Amino acid sequence: MPVRWNSTYLMLQNCLEYDTTITYFYNMKLTETGQLSPKLLSTDDWYVAQIFVQFLKIFYNATVTLSGVYYPTFSQAIHQIVEMSELLNSYGEDEHLGAAIVVMETKLKKYWANIPLLYALSAIIDPRVKLSGLEVLLEFIGINLSIDYSEQITDIRTKLFEIFHIYETRFDNIDIPQSTRPETEPKQTSWSLLKRRKKDKSASTSSVQRSSSSSCTELIRYLEAQFDAVEDKEEFDLLLWWKTYTYRYPVLSHLARVLVIPVSTVSSEQAFSTSGRIIEPRRSCLSPEMVEVLTCLRDWEHAKKRLQNLTVDKELNLNFDNLYIDDPSGSGQGQN
Incomplete structure (x- = not known):
């Protein structure tokens, strides 16, 4: 079925393990019935199937990740778009998938040329990403899809401080206890893109954050802080992290509750x-x-x-x- 590509992926993934048996059975049946008009299966066909499986794996993993119900999914959306944009860019010249890539890139640009604000806020609320990391991710997507996100990044930064100011006004009676926990350099994580480039980005955004608002001290403190990160991102419990650090960021912890909204139905x-x-x-x-x-x-x-x-x-x-x-x-x- 053309619209059930995930089923196609699972089918081909399992068939690749039995390529020899399937080839023998299929070709033998065609020979016995004399129906030689269809092309006999060959190693070239299985090579194409293998490429197709590798290509669909990213989309299948994204579907499974964003369909979860026991962890925040909104914060994962930007990362999945990064993976898909990089995949399309790398397969753009492939002789088997090149034509399909052109159509897929057009549709990806249609939906993600404008990043939804909720996706951006959810990424910023992730302490492993924050605003500097979001800039890195959007820049990477822009390079792959030939999209300029600079104006959107400026708008996202402005909206972030505006929304925080609304939350701050509502929860201004919350006492902010002083932190006694040391803030150390983050450990290496599997997000190699952020690990390589977020440090360079953080210095350039700090001054802009200070000039954006003089009253949003809690937000500025969060954006400039460095935290111990979990090496395996799959074991990192984002909601538990915010529950633990509520004492330090009481206003932002309320904003972080948008993370519980599922990204998929x-x-x-x-x-x-x-x-x-x-x-x-x-x-x-x-x-x-x-x-x-x-x-x-x-x-x-x-x-x-x-x-x-x-x-x-x-x-x-x-x-x-x-x-x-x-x-x-x-x-x-x-x-x-």
Whole structure:
């Protein structure tokens, strides 16, 4: 299906492990039936399939990452755009994908020539990125897609201080205790792009931040501070970090709550897509109310087990694993 590229990725990824067997079976069938008009499978075909799998992997990973429900996803959006822009740039001259890349770059520019403010704020609220890191990421995307983000960066900086001032006015009665924890140089992280260039960017933005607002001392302190970073970004709990540092940044911690907004509705859509498996020939007379009840119950059970973010139906996979071709009962006991 042209619109189910993620299924195509998973299918090809598994087929690559059995390329020899599939090639033999497919070519043998064409030879036996005399239908030689279709092209026989060759190593060149599998080479193209391998390139296609490598290409789709970035998009599949982005889909899985941004469809999560147990961690903030808005702060991950900019990073995924960086990965996709770099991928398209690197495959632009590929003989197999070059034509498709042109169309994909056009669509990527259409949607991301203007970065949503919420995406930018979520990236800034990440202490590993902040404003200086966001400038680095947008500059990198701009180079790959030939987009000038300089005006947007200036606008984002202005909006950041304006929004913080609103929060500061609302929570101005909060006492800010003095920090006793030392602020040290960040450790190396897997975000090599930020590690290489954020340090150079931070010096140039500090003076601009000071001149932007004389009252936003908490925001300036946060933007200029250096924190101990977690080397493995997947183990870094952003919400826990802000809960820990609420005493130091009480106003910003309220702004950080926008991070809990999911960037994607995929998980919610998956919950309701199960209705297609609920309504089957043996349950064809269920009322709409009963279908709604069963759908909600299934989603609530998954919520208790923290399984709402699964993109693969493990129950369906288990049934296939226990299925033998020569056993019509599907009990898993093959016949000799």
